[in-house]
Amino acid sequence: MKFVAVTACPTGIAHTYMAAEALEQAATAAGDEIVVETQGSAGSTTLSTADIEEADAVVLAADVGVQDRGRFANKPVVEATVKQAVNDAAGLIEQARGAAGSEPEATAAAQPVPPEPAGRTAAGSGMAGRLRQWLMTGVSYVIPFVAAGGLLIALSFALGGYRITEAPDVTEYFDPASLLSWAALANQIGSAAFEFLVPVLAGFIAFAMADRPALAPGFVGGAAAVAVEAGFLGGLVAGLLAGAVVAALQRIRVPRAVAGIMPVVVLPLLGSLVVGALMFVLLGKPIAAAMSTLTGWLNGLTGAGALLLGALLGGMIAFDMGGPVNKVAYTFAVGGLSTGSETALEIMAAVMGAGMVPPLALALAATVRSKLFGPAEQESARPAWLLGASFITEGAIPFAAADPLRVIPAMVTGSATTGALSMMFGATLRAPHGGLFVLPLVGQPLLYMLAIAVGVVVAAVAVMLAKQIGRAPATAESAPSEAAVAA
Template identity: 50%
Template structure:
C-alpha cells in the first residue's frame, strides 16, 4: 500500500502565510484524495500536535504529523511552497512540507513513516531531488524510494502508560494500588503499564526511556509526586491512591482516552505551577500538602519513638530523669554508676554501667530525632505547596512553633503559610538578573521573614494557648472522658482504614509523643490497638465463617492477621472495597471498643508503630492485648452477623463452599 500518490502532491504553491494555513491546506488535499473523512478534524489534530513542539527540521523542511479518527488510511501529503513558512526550523522558513496523517487506531504507521522520512531528509541529495522535481510523479518516485510500501494492515498499537503510586506512610496503600493497576493492565491486550512505587521501603524509579515513550501517566497519590518534572508534557490522570485500588480499570480507561486527546490535561513538570493550582484546586492541594508533611514526618517519629523505647528497655524506665547528663558526662571508658549528678544533684538509677550508658545514648538519639518532627511536618508541607523554595521557610516556621510552645498545631499552620507565601512570591515578575536568585535566596529569605513575623507578632500566642489547652486537657483526662476519647480515636482509625481520617488520628497521637507525658502515650496505645483490629478481625471472620466471603477474600484473610499484628490497617482494604456497607461499620464498632478498653485500662505506648512487636515499649502490655482481643471479637461477630443476615450478592455468585 503506497502512502503517497500524485494527487497528494502540490508543487510551487502558496498555501498561506502561516503554519495554520499550510497544515489546513494539506489537510484539504488529503480529504480531496479520499483519504480523510473530514479535513477540519485532520487539520485540528495536526495543529494540536504542532502546538506542542514545532516540526521544522534542518534543510528548510517541516514534517507536521498526527493521528486522527478522520483519516481512513496512512497518508503522506507534500507541498513545495512558493512562499516559505516558519515551522520553527533551525535554519529558516520551510520550503518543503510533508503532512503525515495516520488513522487513530493505525498502530505505529505514522512513526514508521516519520522515522524513514527523517532519515532520508538528512541527506542533501534527497532534498535536492524534491526541489528539482518537475512533476508530482517525480516526487512520488523519490519518496517511494526511501519509504516504500507499508503493510495494508498493522497490528493494534498498545497504549503505553506509566504510573506512580504513593500514600502518606508509604507502607500499604502505595503497593496495593500498584498491584491493582498492574494486575488489571496485565489482563488487557491494548495496554502496557509500568508502575513506580514511591514507598517508604524503596523507590524503584522508572527508566527515563520508558517515561519518554509513554502515551499517558497515572498519578495515584495522596502526597506530592517526587521528581514530577520527569513526566512533563504527558497526558495525566490524577487521583487519590485509594481510587487506584478500588477502580483500576476505570483509571486505565481514562488514561487510554487521555493519550488520544490533544486537549487532555498534561503534567506541568513542577508541583507548584499555576497549572497545578487549576488541576487540583487549593483545598485539595492543601490537604495533599499536609499529607506530604505527615509522610516525611513519620520516619522521624518512627525512628525517634522506637529509639526512646529501646532506651527505656536497655537503661531502665527512669532514663528520662537524666539521659542527657549520662550521655554527655560519660563514655565507654568512663561508665556511670547507679548514681549520676544531674544539674548538680545526685540522682539514683536502678541500673548502672554499660546498660545505663547505652540506654542513655539510645534515648538521646531518639530525643534528637523527635525534636525534628514538628519542623519536618512544617517544612515538607511547605515543600509540597511551593517546591524546594518552601523547605527552608517551612523548617524555620516549625522550629519557631517548637520554641514558642505551639507544637504540631503551629507546625501545621506554619507549613501551610510558608508554602502559600513562597508560592505567591514565586509568581512575581522580577528583572531577569534576579531570576536565578529567586529560588535559593529571595523566596526563602522573604518567606522566612514573613512567617517569623507572623508567628512572633500575631499567631504565636494564640497557637501556644491552643496547644497548652489541649495538653492540659489530655493530662487531666481520666475515667469516662478518657474512654470517650478512646472511642472517638478508635472510630477514626477504622473509618477509612489508612485514609485521611485514619491519618489525622495517627498524626494526633504521634505528635503528642514528643511531649513524653502519660496521656500522650495512652493515646498512642489506643490508636495503635484500634488500627490493628480490622485486619485481624477479618482474618478471624474468614476462618470462622468461610462461606460468607468470596474466594479472593478468603485468600486475603490468610495473610491479613499478620498485617494486623504489625499495625498495618490497610490489610482490611480489600474487604472494605468489596463490601463497604457491611465491613466498615463492623470495623468501626470494634475500633471503638478497642480504644475505649485501652484508655480505660491506662495502656500506654512509647513506640509509634510496630504492633505486638513492640510490646516491650507498652505498659501494661496485658491491657493493650486485652483491648485488641475485645475489639477483634466485636468486629468479627459484627461482620459475620451482617453478612449472615444481609447476604451479599457477590458472595452468593462467587463463593464455593469449603
C-alpha cells in the same frame, strides 16, 4: 497503549504498593503496558526518560505531593487518590486511554503538568483536596522520625526505667559496661530525633505547596514554632504559611538576570524572613496558648471522657483503613507524643490497638466462617494476620472493597471497642508503630492484649452476623436456579 504511573501514600508502606499492583493488573487485563514508580518507604526504580517519552498518558495515584512532577510536562495526566487506584484501577486505565486520545486542554481528567514547581498539585484538584495532600506530605516525612525516636525512647525506658530522663548527658559521662549508660544514650538520641518533628512537618508541607524554595522557610517556621512552644499545631500553621508565602513570591515577575538566583537565594531568604518574623512576633504566642489549652484538656481527661475519646479515635482508624480519616486520628496521636504526657501515651496505645483490629478480625472471620467470604477474600486472610499484628490497617482493604456496607461498620465497632478499653485500662505506648512487635514497650501489656482481643472478637462476630443477614435472601433465591443447572 503505554502508560506510566506514580503511586504514593502518606506512610509509603501499604497503599503505595497495593495501588501499583492494581494498576499493573488492570493494564495487563486491558491489553496495555504500564510502568509504575512507587514513591514509598521501600524506595523504587525511577521512571526512565524513555518510558516517560513513549507513554501515551500518565496516571498519578497519590495522597501526597508527587516528586519531580515536572517530568510529565505536556503529557496527558489522570490524577486520583491511592484508594481510587486500589478500588477502581480499571477505571483509571480507561480514563488514561481517553486522555491519551485527546488534547490535554480538552478534557477535565487530563491536565498538562507545568514543569515548575514540581511539588505543586494540579490546579483542578479543589482546595480541600490540595490541603489534605499538603498535610499528608508533611506527615509522611515525619513518620520515620517519629518511629526512630519513639522506639529509641521506649527502649530506653525498658532498659533504664522512667527516671532515665534524669541521667547525665552522655557527652559528659558514658560507661560502655553500664546498661544505664546505654539506656541514657538511647533516650538522648531518641529525644534528638523528636526535636526534628515539627520542623520536618512544616518544611515538607511547604515543599508540597511550593517545591524546594519553600523548604528553608518551612523548616525555619517549624523551628520558630518549637522555640515559642507552639508545638505540632504551630508546625502545621508554619508549613502552610511558608508554602503560601513562597508560592506568592514565585508569581512575581523578575528580570531574567535575577531569575536564576530566585529559587536558590531570594525565595529562601525572603520566605524565611517573613515566616520567621510572623511566627516569632505575631502568631507564635496565640498558637502556643491554644496548644497549652489542648494539652491541659488531654491531661484532664478521665472516666467517660477518656473512654469516649478512645472510642472516637478507634472508630476513625477503622473507618477508611489507612485513608484520610485514619491518618487524621493517627496524626493526632503522633502529635501528642511530643508532649510526653501520660494521656498522650494512652492515646497512642489506643490508636495502635484499634488499628490492628480490622485485619485481625477479618482474618479470624474468614478462617472461622470461610463460606461467608469469596475465594479472593479467603486468600487475603492469610497475610491479614501478619499485617494486623504489624499495625498495618490496610490489610483489611480487600475485604472492605468487596463488601463495604457490611465490613466497615463492623470494623468501626470493633476498633472503637478496643480504643475505649485501652483508654480504660490505662495502657501506654511511646512507639508510634510496630504492632505486637513492640509489646514489651507497652505499659499494662496484658490488659492491652485483652483490649485488642475483645475488639477483634466483637468485629469478627459483627461482620459474620452482617454477612449472614445479607446472604439469607440471596441463598433462598439462588436454590432453584442451581437445581435447574444441575438438572
